[in-house]
Amino acid sequence: MAADATGPAAEPGAAFRAEVRDWLVSRLTGDFAALAGTGGPGREHENLDLRAEWERELGAGGWIGLGWPESAGGRGADIAEQVVFFEEYARAGGPGRLSHIGEYLLAPTLVAFGTEAQRRRFLPPIAAATEFWCQGYSEPDAGSDLAAVRTRAVRDGAQWRITGQKVWTSLAHIADWCFVLARTDPDASRHRGLSYLLVPMRQPGVQVRPITQLTGTSEFNEVFFDDAVTDAENIVGEPGDGWRVATGTLAFERGVATLGQQLGFARELDEVLRAGRDSGAYDDPVWRDAAADAWIGLQTLRHHALRTLGTPPGELPGVEASVAKLLWATWHQRLGELAMDALGPAATLADGGLSAAQRLFLFSRADTIYGGSNEIQRNIIADRLLGRVPRG
Incomplete structure (x- = not known):
């Protein structure tokens, strides 16, 4: 069973994929090689100075603001190309991003709600990773x-x-x-x-x-x-007008950036599957069924994201953003529980520090709370989607 969340449905062309892959392979070398796989959930403290330098490398290569409109200083990449970038970034072991709050939350907010002067002042430093x-x-x-x-x-x-x-x-x-x-x-x-x-x-x-x-x-x-x-x-x-702008930011938070998140999830699922094989949990049909459900859930997350990422630049995603948050938060929390089951009794021990599986479990307990709790997301879905259904 492989946890790779990629597939041919998002392929915009081999040339762009090759460009992204070649750039990443050529840059994640030397000092940057130490960043591979670091800085993920629960590990944000790792290599901060070097990751900041890596962000500036991404900015110099034109990979920050990939999906921004050209009028805002971006490359105007379509959704398919953005998907390819996230896929190749994950495959290359790119580290957790330090500029994602500026790039994926504030920047689209300024494109949608900001003034031209604000876009001129704040977008270039985000794109160059000189301001976080x-x-x-x-x-x-x-x-x-x-x-x-x-x-x-x-x-x-x-x-x-x-x-x-x-x-x-x-x-x-x-x-x-x-x-x-x-x-x-x-x-x-x-x-x-x-x-x-x-x-x-x-x-x-x-x-x-x-x-x-x-x-x-x-x-x-x-x-x-x-x-x-x-x-x-x-x-x-x-x-x-802050409420309208702030909720717009939250909608962007659950947009295309979730694809990068899902590729990180795929890596985590691979690690859990390896842990299950090493511990013998994979031989237990109950655990193996739960692992299969996790893999299916990951494909569901991906296809839901691809189905709902057609929002034009500057427009707000709809209620689908709340559905996506509800799906991934619950899925990721269950993956942490699956990781603990893979370790068995060893999950309760932390000699010399937490393992990746233990860190996943502990960090994911907050997934259903931050970014808008599951309860809030259900209220939004009920009000904005189910509330439109005539009662009678």
Whole structure:
């Protein structure tokens, strides 16, 4: 059984695939060879300086912003070509990406909602990997319920002043900028009165504290804004328009970038299958059936993504994005459980540190919570999709 999630359905032509493959093979050598397979879920702490250098190599090669429209500084690659890039990147063992929040979340948000001046200012440094981004959404009392955020921003002449706390902020410790959902109208309730601000991280009013996870690493952070400032023009959309912009970002998060995620899942499934063979779990028909279900589930994820990735640049994906999140979060969590079953009693031991299977299991416990919990996704699906079905 092979976990490879690739196939001929996405093939746009051998020439482009050969171009991508040749470039990756020629670059993932020398010092970069040490990056192969590193930096995945639960391992984001690995080789940060070298991975930042790798991002700049990708940028110089024109591989960041591959799917952005040419008017935004991208290559205007179609979905099939983007799929090919993700496939070849995974095959080559490309490391976990440090620029994905800027490239796949903020950039399409600016294309859809930003001003021309904002696109000129922020897209080129993302494409060159000279500026990294983090996402300032969740708060201690506002996780999946983003409408309850309390971080506030007050207009002060030519600046916004931001005060509050964000939590579970991935890669905040290396980020240069953060897109922050803040309340700019204290008298408005819930979804109203929120604004989407672009805030520099490297200033006296910003403090980042790492949060140690179950894996023992600290990819996530809590971020404190204490009268931090950003220029008045660094608001995306109008004041009070933050909810629309922020939900647009979440929709982009579940777009084409999920294909790269799925190729990482395929590598993890291969590792679990090898662990099952090594431990003898593969000889158990019950475990083998569960492994077959995992492989089938991975194909389902891939084909759902390919079926729903036809959204033109600048337009928001529909409710399918919530379906995709619900599918992959549950699938990945079950893969972690399958990995523990493959190890048997050894799964409870961590001599000299966690194994890849143990790290997968522990990290995946959060999959059904972050990025919008399963419960929230079901509510969105029920409201926006099932709610359209006439009752009678």
